[in-house]
Amino acid sequence: xxxxxxxxxxxxxxxxxxxxxxxxxxxxxxxxxxxxxxxxxxxxxxxxxxxxxxxxxxxxxxxxxxxxxxxxxxxxxxxxxxxxxxxxxxxxxxxxxxxxxxxxxxxxxxxxxxxxxxxxxxxxxxxxxxxxxxxxxxxxxxxxxxxxxxxxxxxxxxxxxxxxxxxxxxxxxxxxxxxxxxxxxx
Amino acid sequence: xxxxxxxxxxxxxxxxxxxxxxxxxxxxxxxxxxxxxxxxxxxxxxxxxxxxxxxxxxxxxxxxxxxxxxxxxxxxxxxxxxxxxxxxxxxxxxxxxxxxxxxxxxxxxxxxxxxxxxxxxxxxxxxxxxxxxxxxxxxxxxxxxxxxxxxxxxxxxxxxxxxxxxxxxxxxxxxxxxxxxxxxxxxxxxxxxxxxxxxxxxxxxxxxxxxxxxxxxxxxxxxxxxxxxxxxxxxxxxxxxxxxxxxxxxxxxxxxxxxxxxxxxxxxxxxxxxxxxxxxxxx
Numbered sequence: 001x002x003x004x005x006x007x008x009x010x011x012x013x014x015x016x017x018x019x020x021x022x023x024x025x026x027x028x029x030x031x032x033x034x035x036x037x038x039x040x041x042x043x044x045x046x047x048x049x050x051x052x053x054x055x056x057x058x059x060x061x062x063x064x065x066x067x068x069x070x071x072x073x074x075x076x077x078x079x080x081x082x083x084x085x086x087x088x089x090x091x092x093x094x095x096x097x098x099x100x101x102x103x104x105x106x107x108x109x110x111x112x113x114x115x116x117x118x119x120x121x122x123x124x125x126x127x128x129x130x131x132x133x134x135x136x137x138x139x140x141x142x143x144x145x146x147x148x149x150x151x152x153x154x155x156x157x158x159x160x161x162x163x164x165x166x167x168x169x170x171x172x173x174x175x176x177x178x179x180x181x182x183x184x185x186x
Numbered sequence: 187x188x189x190x191x192x193x194x195x196x197x198x199x200x201x202x203x204x205x206x207x208x209x210x211x212x213x214x215x216x217x218x219x220x221x222x223x224x225x226x227x228x229x230x231x232x233x234x235x236x237x238x239x240x241x242x243x244x245x246x247x248x249x250x251x252x253x254x255x256x257x258x259x260x261x262x263x264x265x266x267x268x269x270x271x272x273x274x275x276x277x278x279x280x281x282x283x284x285x286x287x288x289x290x291x292x293x294x295x296x297x298x299x300x301x302x303x304x305x306x307x308x309x310x311x312x313x314x315x316x317x318x319x320x321x322x323x324x325x326x327x328x329x330x331x332x333x334x335x336x337x338x339x340x341x342x343x344x345x346x347x348x349x350x351x352x353x354x355x356x357x358x359x360x361x362x363x364x365x366x367x368x369x370x371x372x373x374x375x376x377x378x379x380x381x382x383x384x385x386x387x388x389x390x391x392x393x394x395x396x397x398x399x400x401x402x403x404x405x406x407x408x409x410x411x412x413x414x415x416x417x418x419x420x421x422x423x424x425x426x427x428x429x430x431x432x433x434x435x436x437x438x439x440x441x442x443x444x445x446x447x448x449x450x451x452x453x454x455x456x457x458x459x460x461x462x463x464x465x466x467x468x469x
Contacts, residue, residue, distance in 0.1 A: 063302055067299055134263050145332045156332075
């Protein structure tokens with residue numbers, strides 16, 4: 001009986017405490033990001049409703065017409081879109097942390113060399129604005145792509161300067177971006 | 187069995203030392219051999235691109251190659267109808283009219299939507315593979331080497347029964363050109379897969395020079411990024427350089443016959459700047 005009382009007293013404080021979070025807060029942010037990305041893809045699908053899927057092969061002119069049509073439909077479907085809609089401050093923080101993790105490992109020098117040599121040129125950071133395809137496309141270090149949450153084929157990541165851009169691949173437009181995603185040089 | 191081949195290779199080296207340029211040899215032109223050409227960083231629409239294209243047409247009298255690999259930067263600048271015409275259709279008109287297909291990979295100056303452009307034979311894919319005779323070709327997108335692409339490549343290579351596995355993509359894993367240099371992060375992620383599945387040859391562009399390197403971990407590496415663009419005197423040859431050419435534009439053509447690959451690299455003025463016969467590496 002004494003033993004039972006002692007055990008009950010030891011466990012009692014646990015009863016007043018908040019239940020322990022079962023989800024890693026970092027994982028929850030990644031999950032929230034993936035949810036917002038899924039919402040974008042759903043919105044995009046609705047916006048492109050009635051438009052035939054891109055032909056696997058096209059002739060002159062059809063390529064650009066197709067791209068502009070897709071971009072216009074997406075812009076019209078999210079005219080009020082603004083920076084942070086998908087990459088909220090909390091999610092941006094998590095993406096910065098994941099990039100920082102990649103850079104803090106032994107891969108840092110290699111990744112930075114790849115970024116330096118990526119031929120990135122300044123891009124006007126405007127949501128729904130074009131990611132110009134007449135400029136060199138900055139290549140992404142594979143190690144960063146391993147660390148960042150995976151994206152559906154409709155979207156990809158691009159680094160321009162220190163900014164991580166979320167780009168619609170077919171439409172060639174900026175969907176959202178994370179400023180200061182790469183640590184600055186001190 | 188291997189003695190005649192090595193004797194022949196040694197003879198070629200001696201001739202190269204004597205004459206100061208690669209010794210000419212005759213392509214075997216064996217029935218059912220795999221014959222192809224490569225161009226890289228070509229889409230400038232300037233007179234040099236046309237000069238290289240013209241040499242390609244002439245070279246078909248020596249080696250009637252059946253298809254062309256494009257190592258990226260296929261279209262520089264804009265991608266309008268006019269751009270596609272003057273940077274691809276018109277320069278290579280004679281080859282296209284002869285029914286020679288081009289198989290493109292994407293460079294950093296290309297629009298990703300080029301993958302839908304019919305004459306590039308990408309069928310809407312950023313990365314893809316195809317079989318020709320005893321060789322399988324893997325065109326990769328080195329602008330965006332995401333985990334999905336790495337997984338795909340591993341799966342395709344592991345299931346390939348081809349004697350020759352040839353990968354091509356824009357950014358070089360090894361190069362002695364100094365402007366960009368090798369992409370070390372790409373090398374870190376990609377090369378283990380190439381080695382694991384015994385890839386024989388890797389072609390890249392990006393650096394606007396021609397370069398053939400000593401085999402790295404058993405793989406032959408070529409850089410050819412000067413079929414339109416050129417960065418003169420950009421090469422700093424190292425002990426790993428077998429042959430470099432950075433004072434003019436060029437293309438290269440190859441014939442695979444059994445366990446040998448024969449190739450010539452030809453400048454825009456028709457000179458052979460490199461040639462050799464390479465054995466297939468033991469697996």
